[in-house]
Amino acid sequence: MAEQEVLMAVENLNKWFPVRKMGRARGYVKAVNDVSLQIRRGETLGIVGESGCGKTTLGRAMIRLTDVTDGRVIFDGQDISRLSEKELRPLRRDMQIIFQDPYSSLNPRMTVGDIISEPLVYQNMYSASERIDRVRELMDLCGLDPVYIRRYPHEFSGGQRQRIGIARAIAVNPKFVLCDEPVSALDVSIQSQVINLLMDLQSRTGIAYAFISHNLNVVYHVSRRIAVLYLGRVVELAERETFKNNRAHPYTRALFEAIPQVGFDEQQKKAPLSGDLPSPVDLPSGCVFHTRCPYTQPRCRTEVPDLREIDPGHYVACHLV
Amino acid sequence: MTDKQPLLKVRDLCTYFYTEEGIVYALDDVSFDVARGQTLGIVGESGSGKSVTALSIMRLVQSPPGRIVSGTVELLGEDILKKSRKEMKQIRGGKIGMIFQEPMTSLNPVYTVGNQIMESILLHSDCNRKQAKERAIEMLRLVGIPLPEKRFGEYPHQLSGGMRQRVMIAIALSCNPQLLICDEPTTALDVTIQAQILELINDLKQQTGASVIMITHDLGVISRVADEVMVMYAGKAMEYGAARDVFTQPRHPYTAALLKSIPNLEEDVERLHVIEGMVPSLSKRPQGCLFHPRCKQAMTVCQEKRPALTTAPDGRRVRCFLHSDAVEKEAAHG
Numbered sequence: 001m002a003e004q005e006v007l008m009a010v011e012n013l014n015k016w017f018p019v020r021k022m023g024r025a026r027g028y029v030k031a032v033n034d035v036s037l038q039i040r041r042g043e044t045l046g047i048v049g050e051s052g053c054g055k056t057t058l059g060r061a062m063i064r065l066t067d068v069t070d071g072r073v074i075f076d077g078q079d080i081s082r083l084s085e086k087e088l089r090p091l092r093r094d095m096q097i098i099f100q101d102p103y104s105s106l107n108p109r110m111t112v113g114d115i116i117s118e119p120l121v122y123q124n125m126y127s128a129s130e131r132i133d134r135v136r137e138l139m140d141l142c143g144l145d146p147v148y149i150r151r152y153p154h155e156f157s158g159g160q161r162q163r164i165g166i167a168r169a170i171a172v173n174p175k176f177v178l179c180d181e182p183v184s185a186l187d188v189s190i191q192s193q194v195i196n197l198l199m200d201l202q203s204r205t206g207i208a209y210a211f212i213s214h215n216l217n218v219v220y221h222v223s224r225r226i227a228v229l230y231l232g233r234v235v236e237l238a239e240r241e242t243f244k245n246n247r248a249h250p251y252t253r254a255l256f257e258a259i260p261q262v263g264f265d266e267q268q269k270k271a272p273l274s275g276d277l278p279s280p281v282d283l284p285s286g287c288v289f290h291t292r293c294p295y296t297q298p299r300c301r302t303e304v305p306d307l308r309e310i311d312p313g314h315y316v317a318c319h320l321v
Numbered sequence: 322m323t324d325k326q327p328l329l330k331v332r333d334l335c336t337y338f339y340t341e342e343g344i345v346y347a348l349d350d351v352s353f354d355v356a357r358g359q360t361l362g363i364v365g366e367s368g369s370g371k372s373v374t375a376l377s378i379m380r381l382v383q384s385p386p387g388r389i390v391s392g393t394v395e396l397l398g399e400d401i402l403k404k405s406r407k408e409m410k411q412i413r414g415g416k417i418g419m420i421f422q423e424p425m426t427s428l429n430p431v432y433t434v435g436n437q438i439m440e441s442i443l444l445h446s447d448c449n450r451k452q453a454k455e456r457a458i459e460m461l462r463l464v465g466i467p468l469p470e471k472r473f474g475e476y477p478h479q480l481s482g483g484m485r486q487r488v489m490i491a492i493a494l495s496c497n498p499q500l501l502i503c504d505e506p507t508t509a510l511d512v513t514i515q516a517q518i519l520e521l522i523n524d525l526k527q528q529t530g531a532s533v534i535m536i537t538h539d540l541g542v543i544s545r546v547a548d549e550v551m552v553m554y555a556g557k558a559m560e561y562g563a564a565r566d567v568f569t570q571p572r573h574p575y576t577a578a579l580l581k582s583i584p585n586l587e588e589d590v591e592r593l594h595v596i597e598g599m600v601p602s603l604s605k606r607p608q609g610c611l612f613h614p615r616c617k618q619a620m621t622v623c624q625e626k627r628p629a630l631t632t633a634p635d636g637r638r639v640r641c642f643l644h645s646d647a648v649e650k651e652a653a654h655g
Binding site: 051192214217256258260273274276277 | 483520579592593
């Protein structure tokens, strides 16, 4: 991959949260473990996994909304993993976030105009009068009628609120937007509106997205490449098409088989995985998936599988592949 | 549907909420049957009235502001809307079991799970405490919880989401209900756990012969478990028929649009199909067909008159002027 194509590179990233008892760290929730991946300019990288697999923590570490325990995050050629809040501030213009819950992520006491212009004020962009024009333009771009600029969030529906959140995120013309479950709280008929909006904005402005979701159908639809996370590790990473016919990791296969599809395949009736996710405090030895894997070998219990490239652009962490 | 008397027969059920902003027509003139051993899927977006349907059958609609205005809900030929409070208490958890969406908030955090299963058994049967405990442990084993004797004494917070939902199912099934109502039972769960729970519900249905009403917004879940499906929109049934037929050959424009709007692994599309606009407010409903403002095939008549739910020769019921000219009769109330 050409160096200038890569917008964000995550290298051997670890994020551990201490579990404190009596004030002392007695262990760590190992939310993200040795994750390396890259996001190219203008592409969408989908990040999928079940709850507790570390996808949100990984996303937040990427844009430094949380500190990094170990490893590096290189954004646009600059290592941002150790920067202070102050040093990060100018960089925030290039990286933004869209949150899951369109109800709690908008300040109920601010008008839509104030919400969307806040990042512009914070980044000192445009004069006050230009800002209003910019906000109107953004509202229009995101499918909101600019006459509602003085309204408050509670006057909007869930889908419209998510449009406000999107307008706020793209206000500063970022190069990268982290979409953390952006459509999970929306109704089915509204989801497709918001997904289309996000994809239109990308083709128009060339924003790169990291699209985090537990909904594989949605991630598959929006992404160019997809990373599958399990217990804080990337178990498979490949172009989206690979996930259609060529899923290699047993966990990926189980995950995709578990999605109920509209249709009447008799073969999809059986639950592919038994058991629950192990605790991220005491990670299983060896391959993190061996406790639920139907093909576990003795080697899987002791040796951690590396993420290997089995085909060009197709990475899998499994001893058996 | 068989000729036999259905287990549950709901006719012309209307549940309205009388609020300061006006009357909210949450459930308007809904009729359906649940045959023995069958699963009826009720699918719809938020505000379509699917949960109110469940609450109305259980008579758990909060009143005021809610009120079941008219209709009948016959369980084995008896109208349960006419039952007294005391009789209802026996029916809930006895003949009808219910599983809710959020397994954390529907379990009591200060009682052990064993205690909560026993509570239901003691209320609905003549068991003594020892027998009830045995039965509770047996139920935990039945729903696939490992080490049931140990789990019996644990509190809800010690269990994972999937395990909690299994406990909820154990409670709901502990008194051998004839009807199990599941309101979004897997929405809060991960897909691999969801698949386990759906399989469990299906297996238990086979074993006990109970009927199931599965309420969800997820069309995939419905197609995995349901024999029949009712598609609801703005408090009304829009389409109703055998699940396989409805999903493979939808007739109502809303069903068709909904099916097209979900991304699907099998079919790659550049852009998702969109249903423009949003679900109408249930207190200020549009004139004519409730879906016409968002319908791509809307005609003049759709703006003026409300279509009735009509039955086609093959048994499919659709509420749309594209399929029948029948107009809904004026509601006598509200």
